[in-house]
Amino acid sequence: MKRRRIYLDNSATTSVYPEVKKNMQKYFSKIYGNASSLHYFGRQSKIVVENSRIQIAKLINANPNEIFFTSCGTEANNIAILGVIQAYGSIGHVISSSIEHHSVLHTCEYLNKSGHIITYIKVDKHGIISVKDLINSLRDNTILVTIMHANNEIGSMQPIEDIAHELSKINKNRKHKIYLHTDSIQTAGKIKIDVKQLGVDLLTISAHKFNGPKGIGILYIKNGTKILPITFGGHHESAIRPGTENVPCIVGCAKAYEIASENLNEHYEHVSKLRQKLKEGILNTIPDVKINADNSHILSHILNVSFKYIEGESLLLMLDMKGIAVSTGSACTSDTLSPSHVLTAIGLSPILARGAIRFSFTYQNTITEIDYVLSVLPHLVNDLRLMSPIWRSNKL
Ligand SMILES: *Cc1c(COP(=O)(O)O)cnc(C)c1O
Numbered sequence: 001m002k003r004r005r006i007y008l009d010n011s012a013t014t015s016v017y018p019e020v021k022k023n024m025q026k027y028f029s030k031i032y033g034n035a036s037s038l039h040y041f042g043r044q045s046k047i048v049v050e051n052s053r054i055q056i057a058k059l060i061n062a063n064p065n066e067i068f069f070t071s072c073g074t075e076a077n078n079i080a081i082l083g084v085i086q087a088y089g090s091i092g093h094v095i096s097s098s099i100e101h102h103s104v105l106h107t108c109e110y111l112n113k114s115g116h117i118i119t120y121i122k123v124d125k126h127g128i129i130s131v132k133d134l135i136n137s138l139r140d141n142t143i144l145v146t147i148m149h150a151n152n153e154i155g156s157m158q159p160i161e162d163i164a165h166e167l168s169k170i171n172k173n174r175k176h177k178i179y180l181h182t183d184s185i186q187t188a189g190k191i192k193i194d195v196k197q198l199g200v201d202l203l204t205i206s207a208h209k210f211n212g213p214k215g216i217g218i219l220y221i222k223n224g225t226k227i228l229p230i231t232f233g234g235h236h237e238s239a240i241r242p243g244t245e246n247v248p249c250i251v252g253c254a255k256a257y258e259i260a261s262e263n264l265n266e267h268y269e270h271v272s273k274l275r276q277k278l279k280e281g282i283l284n285t286i287p288d289v290k291i292n293a294d295n296s297h298i299l300s301h302i303l304n305v306s307f308k309y310i311e312g313e314s315l316l317l318m319l320d321m322k323g324i325a326v327s328t329g330s331a332c333t334s335d336t337l338s339p340s341h342v343l344t345a346i347g348l349s350p351i352l353a354r355g356a357i358r359f360s361f362t363y364q365n366t367i368t369e370i371d372y373v374l375s376v377l378p379h380l381v382n383d384l385r386l387m388s389p390i391w392r393s394n395k396l
Contacts, residue, residue: 006324006369010209011152011186011302011360017211020256024213027248035245036236045247052254056218059261060203061194068219068237069250073185073206074103076219077146079241080181080202081107083227084144085116088176092143093117097129097158098345099151104183105341108146121147127156127293127346135166143176148183149198153342153358154293155186155302164199179225185209189260190268190299201225205257207249211362212256216249263363271361272300274370278359279303281374286381292356293346303359306343306352309391310384315357318380324373327358351390 007015027048033041035049050064057064070076081104085092096108098120108118119137121129129147145167150157160182171177181202184193189210195203202225205218221227221240233242260267282289288308307315312328319326328340339353348356359373385391 004323004372006365006372008359008361008365008369008373009325009327010362010365011358012327013208013214014211014362015364016213016252017256017259019259020212020252023255024248024252027251031247035247036234045245049245049247049250052250055254056257059193059257060205060220061196062220063223065238066195066220066223068221068240069245069253070217070219070237070241071243071246072215073183073204073209073217075241076204076206076217077101077103077181077183078107079219079227079230080204080221081111081144081146082230083240084179084181084202084225085111086228086230087226088143091115091117091141093119093139093141095119095121095134095137095142095145095147097121097123097147099123099127099153099156099342100146100148101152101183101185104146104148117141123156123345125293125347126295126297127151127154127342128297129158131159131162131166134163135170138170138178141176142178144179144181146181146183148186149193149203150184150186150190150299151293151342152186153302153340154304154346155299156293157187157297157299158182160198160200168199177226186299186302189257190264190301192261192264195220195222202227207253207256210256210260213249213252216246216253218253267363268300270363271365274361274365274367275300275303275359277367277370278373279305281370282377285374285378290348290352292343292348301361303361304343305357305359306348307355307357307381307384308352309388309394310355310381312354312356314384315355315380318384319357319373319377322376322380324376327360328356 031044033045035045053064053067057067112118121134123129147158167178179201182200183204185206188205201222203220207216208214229240236242290306292304316328343353
């Protein structure tokens, strides 16, 4: 018998839209020229790369020359942060938050080791920073503010527009402009992204989070932003990201973003229903649970739940045996099981942080799948709790 498989880990990655896959195919073997070559084959590739750039620029309200293709979201975040600091040329101050993705946090840590100063703004219990705190921590040498648009573990959204508004007032009297970067990887393809409305100078997107191919990212860099490359080679992507263009993935990224944009509201409503159904079902059938960061500033494709008295990893494995794929809130390294920095930052006790599970949805998930999850989850949680000494000492 074929096992039923339910994929609820769409914040980790998604499947590629069938149309996207179809669109990409001919760029592997039919139109395969190097987009930098001057001959016919090269020109063919160059045209599709530039058309994809125009397509994406239009969808996020940017100019095509502000769109840079990278090898992934991680690389785009690295270029944004390190590139702006490089161009600044002296010891700079960067403001970020305590709940950023590791591609931002570890880049900031690297900068700190090279002598730059980093401030990590704390978040409240809903996973949201205070704009006032951010503005209060500005210094004379602050050069960059990098705050994610929405968090990948709990879905909390940051007030990027408000930050941009405050910074624009402050920037009027500054010798060096404070740039604003946002990691928009969890919001792109889920809610409308308009770079002008957001007021950002740099913004990161990754295709594989909205049913595009893996290994392709976009960095939006507003015209006039002082930035230098962090890797060196040819003149691809205006030398900001040298390396032969990944034509199939660039095409796939643009197509996926187009499809996602066309279905934004419909998909959003759909995943909201799934989230609501799962949330209510869990609250109604399982005691000692906590819905993490649950408020109106939450993206509707993420549901993060803590099941008290159990290890998230154990539940993940039990769910996997039932054919259900989810992720945990903890970063499991080889010898330590440290709770996630995000869940710790929103004030969860270690016992709640360790029992966290992230369910993340996409347009393909169905109510029937949620029903199935709800039919197995309470039993699994109960079984695990019966094995937990802490639970037993509390309950039996
Ligand atoms: C997935 C993700 C990244 C990394 O993007 P890749 O394209 O996988 O390198 C960065 N930030 C956030 C918020 C993400 O969800």
